[in-house]
Amino acid sequence: MFDFKKSPMHDRIQPHSTVVVIGAGASGIAASEKLLAAGFKVVLIEARDRMGGRASTRLVSSVPFDTGASWLADSQVNYLRTTAESSGVKLYPTDFNRALVQYKGVNVPINPTEFMKAVERRMALPYIKLHIREFFGLRKTLPSMASMLDPLLKKHGAQAAYARELMIVNEADNLDQTSIATLLREHNLPGDDGYDPLPTDDVMVDGGMQAFVTSLAKNIKPSLGESVEAVIRTENGISVQTTRRRIDADSVIVTVPLGVLKAGTIRFDPGLPVEHRAAIDRLGFGNEKKTCLVYPDTNWAKEHHMVGLHDSTYFNFMVNVAAIAGKPMIMALSAGNKLIAADSLSIDELAAALHANVRATLGSDIPDPIDHSTTDWGNDPYALGAYSHSSLKTLGNEAEILQRPIAGRILLAGEALSDRNGYVDGAWNDGQRAASAIINA
Ligand SMILES: Cc1cc2nc3c(=O)[nH]c(=O)nc-3n(C[C@H](O)[C@H](O)[C@H](O)COP(=O)(O)OP(=O)(O)OC[C@H]3O[C@@H](n4cnc5c(N)ncnc54)[C@H](O)[C@@H]3O)c2cc1C
The missing domain is CATH 3.90.660.10 (Polyamine Oxidase; Chain A, domain 2)
Structure with a gap:
């Protein structure tokens, strides 16, 4: 786990410092509200003409x-x-x-319990293997969802077909492109009912959702319709170049979607560290x-x-x-x-x-x-996709790497860095995590 108190950030960031937060989605709102409450000066910059981001x-x-x-x-x-x-x-x-599935020309009512139990059984061995590897500190890519689930299709027919369609949407990609990490996550979060493509509540x-997420911005007033072009490290802090102005700040929280980071739309000067860039590349969006x-x-x-x-x-x-x-x-x-x-x-x-x-x-x-x-x-230039998943290149340490502060002043945050990636509440939690990192420094 990254020890924030040993980072250079520890000596530089004080309450009343200025923090620029880029992006007024759930993550940026959460970070801004928390920093404001702790006495920081916050400038929240949003490229769209509204708040909420992918809560739209x-x-x-x-x-x-x-x-x-x-x-x-x-x-x-x-x-x-x-x-x-x-x-x-x-x-x-x-x-x-409470579902039907249109399967091979027939409308079949759903009872996927048996199928989901079969998935659970199939996940037992990979789960044990993962924990053995973690125990020895080894990192390895995981097999695809398709390789794990397709053999079940034959036996469970329509039920499996339904769950599979839901999983493709949950992963926002074909199952041969995504790893079983999200299925394994089910066992990793205490108290979580985990990866459940068939939720009931x-x-x-x-x-x-947009109105709800926007309503969480109680005190922060974002600057809308202003896009960030560059994050530049200076001798004394950070300079954020937008389409309208240059803002000098002590630190910056970047909550733009992973798709925007992958595309390199925002110029970082100097560039993001190699480890961060590799982690951005390995995660799927x-x-x-x-x-x-x-x-x-x-x-x-x-x-x-x-x-x-x-x-x-x-x-x-x-x-x-x-x-x-x-x-x-x-x-x-x-x-x-x-x-x-x-x-x-x-x-x-x-x-x-x-x-x-x-x-x-x-x-x-x-x-x-x-x-x-x-x-x-x-x-959409401010999203360039929908949400993140564990691709076949993912090693499982990407969020931990991306959460590390850069030069003690730049923090990345948002949905893709959360242990509940792909969810609004994951984005919210991660915005709060980044704000806490600054507050606790
Ligand atoms: C189609 C779809 C369905 C989904 N379904 C669900 C669901 O049912 N349940 C669920 O919990 N989650 C769902 N999600 C995921 C959820 O919406 C996201 O996880 C969450 O909203 C992300 O919040 P965020 O703050 O990390 O990012 P965002 O909400 O994307 O916020 C980032 C902000 O940065 C801004 N930005 C980008 N570039 C710049 C720039 N250069 N300068 C300034 N601002 C910039 C963007 O405009 C955006 O407002 C879905 C997402 C999509 C797209």
Whole structure:
């Protein structure tokens, strides 16, 4: 574990110092609020014209469409979930087991318990091996999710197909590109119900995730529409070059998405240390596309919360928002090969394909939708993808390396550095971690 008190940062950062925080997503908001409360001067810079980052909501014919994060997950360990509950926000529990899967032309109701037990059994040996390796301080890449799960497909058919579609979206990539690290994580976090692609109590947030995350910025006022171009180390501190100005600071917290760090959009002068750059390269940053249809009413809404679309070329599964939250919306998620196929269609073609799936699975008499929308995180310059995962190159020490302060003044933070990477609450926790590092110095 990095010993902060032995770092050069220890001598330089004092309360009342100026800290620039780059990015006003969950992580940047968390860091800024914590630093402000500890008496630091904070300048929060955000390239978009809004806060929230990948907690992002768009109104489609007045219905909130979460284009980024939709669920607050894992109630036992999710601080934001507790915050939402205590602040009285209306939450919509989603049961991923209340599902159908369209499998080889038939709609099959889901009971994936046996399949998930089989996954657990298959993970036992890799888990023991991992711990033996960790005991001897060895690091090694892990096998792919596909190599672990595909042999189960034959025996468990539709049930396995459904879980597999969910896992592709959870990883935001094909399962032959992602390692079993997320499955192993289940055993590593005490109190966590871990990697559970079939949760029963994840919640959607009334009004959308963006408004909720933005509401957590109680005191900080970000500068919006201002993009950071360079982080330059000077003799006495840090100089942050934005599209509008140069800001001198004692330290900086960089919370931009991993996709932005991979692309090198922000120039670091001198460059990031070799170890940090290698860790950024090894982590995977996948993509997820969401497409929604808005209907004239919810009269057709049935009991199923989820529909696995094993047979579809474009969608992994769809979310029956009408059954979950009483809003007349269907939202479909695409990742891996299905995202690539979806990207080849126009938005109208994609909406028509989705509506055909809705009718084939939820009711042939469902009326035509009145509106639709879709997302393109891969081409969003301030994200360049959706969220991180453990790629086949990952060694498991990437977050620990990336959390190390650089020259005692630069801290990276955000979703990809968290032990709950891929989640809003992970991003929040990691922003707080980076702020604590400065406060405790
Ligand atoms: C499609 C999708 C679905 C998801 N589903 C879920 C879910 O259901 N549940 C869940 O918990 N999580 C989900 N997530 C993940 C979750 O949204 C993220 O983990 C979390 O929001 C990341 O927060 P962050 O603060 O680390 O990064 P961000 O929210 O991305 O914040 C970083 C900020 O940096 C800004 N920025 C970038 N470049 C610059 C620059 N040069 N200058 C200034 N600012 C810059 C960005 O605009 C952004 O606002 C999903 C994400 C996506 C994309």
